[in-house]
Amino acid sequence: MADTVKALVLAGGGAKGSYQVGVYKALRELGWRPDIITGASVGSLNGILFTLDKADEAEQLWLSLDDRDVIALPEGRSADEVRRFVLDTFRGGGLALTPLGEVIRSIVDEGAVRRAPVRYGLVMTRMEDLQSVHCPIDAIPEGRLWEYMLASSACFPALRPQEIDGVKYIDGGWRDNMPLDLAAQMGAAELLGVDIEGIGVTRPNDTGLPTRILKSHWDLGPILDFDGVRAKRNIALGYQDTMRAFGRYGGTAYALQPDTDGFATRFIAGYLAALDRMAARVPTLLLTESLARQTAGYPAPFSADPTAVTRAAMAPLELAAERLDTPPDTPYTPRALAEALLARAAESEHEPAQRFAALFVPEAEWEEAPAVAAAAVAAAEPGAFVTALAAEAAKQTL
Numbered sequence: 001m002a003d004t005v006k007a008l009v010l011a012g013g014g015a016k017g018s019y020q021v022g023v024y025k026a027l028r029e030l031g032w033r034p035d036i037i038t039g040a041s042v043g044s045l046n047g048i049l050f051t052l053d054k055a056d057e058a059e060q061l062w063l064s065l066d067d068r069d070v071i072a073l074p075e076g077r078s079a080d081e082v083r084r085f086v087l088d089t090f091r092g093g094g095l096a097l098t099p100l101g102e103v104i105r106s107i108v109d110e111g112a113v114r115r116a117p118v119r120y121g122l123v124m125t126r127m128e129d130l131q132s133v134h135c136p137i138d139a140i141p142e143g144r145l146w147e148y149m150l151a152s153s154a155c156f157p158a159l160r161p162q163e164i165d166g167v168k169y170i171d172g173g174w175r176d177n178m179p180l181d182l183a184a185q186m187g188a189a190e191l192l193g194v195d196i197e198g199i200g201v202t203r204p205n206d207t208g209l210p211t212r213i214l215k216s217h218w219d220l221g222p223i224l225d226f227d228g229v230r231a232k233r234n235i236a237l238g239y240q241d242t243m244r245a246f247g248r249y250g251g252t253a254y255a256l257q258p259d260t261d262g263f264a265t266r267f268i269a270g271y272l273a274a275l276d277r278m279a280a281r282v283p284t285l286l287l288t289e290s291l292a293r294q295t296a297g298y299p300a301p302f303s304a305d306p307t308a309v310t311r312a313a314m315a316p317l318e319l320a321a322e323r324l325d326t327p328p329d330t331p332y333t334p335r336a337l338a339e340a341l342l343a344r345a346a347e348s349e350h351e352p353a354q355r356f357a358a359l360f361v362p363e364a365e366w367e368e369a370p371a372v373a374a375a376a377v378a379a380a381e382p383g384a385f386v387t388a389l390a391a392e393a394a395k396q397t398l
Helices: 014-030 042-051 055-064 079-091 098-107 110-115 145-153 180-185 228-245 263-281 284-296 306-323 334-347 352-360 368-380 382-397
Strands: 006-010 036-040 119-126 131-136 162-164 167-170 190-195 211-215
Touching: 006 014, 006 042, 006 180, 014 042, 014 055, 014 190, 014 228, 036 042, 036 180, 042 055, 042 119, 042 145, 055 098, 055 228, 110 145, 119 145, 119 180, 131 180, 145 162, 145 167, 180 190, 211 228, 263 284, 263 306, 263 334, 263 382, 284 306, 284 368, 284 382, 306 334, 306 382, 334 382, 352 368, 352 382, 368 382
Parallel strands: 006 036, 006 190, 036 119, 190 211
Antiparallel strands: 119 131, 119 167, 162 167
16 A cells, blocks of 8 residues: 655744744654645745755754845945834835845755755745746746745735746745645645745635644744744754654643653642632632633643543643743753742742732631632733743642
């Protein structure tokens, strides 16, 4: 029986595209090899490198890119002068993509792309009628691949349209930012999409094919701000999210390694016990806790599925860690995340629980009025309440 034809589909999103490098590195490590790669905008640029299996080159490119490697900016000007230049250029039709074109020419061997065992395709948008144009590699005239890649990446009105045979084209993401349909048309039977929240239209997935979409919990930064430090962080996040999606890590926002010492189980038992004690006196705190998690995109901190215990049990701790700016670009054991959270809390001006002290007192010292007042503050700032409760539970568990 033949192997399933797998497609990697890379969405557009400008400078956020560094995230996709981390995804590809993880896929390669996992042994998940695409047979087809399609992309829009920056996804088409990353896709060409992945088609050639140039993960290391892609990473080095992203770590070294700055704005002048992508768009034509004036040299030796002040920040105010550059801003005025950019504004005037937008009004005149957009910035030139000439530097990016040279970068592409320097790293892409079109012949190698056409000979590669991975089939490549991109989308661009015809400017005159805003129709999406699907371009599998065999539909692109030989010797002109770089023109089509520039067209797919021409994020109008910030960047100039690319003219091909007298027709102007703009960013493929304007009409099809995640070209799942193109991958299906090229013969894919299984789809893995990487969404980096670019500008444009992400069409509903009507392929009917098994599909998995990777998307970061974290803000990947501005679309047109190319920065090596941010790229390094985004590459790490893409790697970790892919490993999580394939079951190598737990967690929701953080990459959680196996809970080898039972810390997660003890933590969530203490967390839920404390929440139950408080809710027995002020029932609205249950809604406050639930609202905090739902708003921030975290699951309920319990599960009937034992395989989900790490992700579920750590949800309150992850939320608290995020609120205290605990770095997400490195894996943690549950215990290590708790330690990192408490270290961040110790650096802050006030202990997280200080504002809710009336809710944490022993039963013998309980006073209704201060507790109700603290619960009202918690209702106004549910994330702060969960941060306080998680930090206290972490202290008791460590």
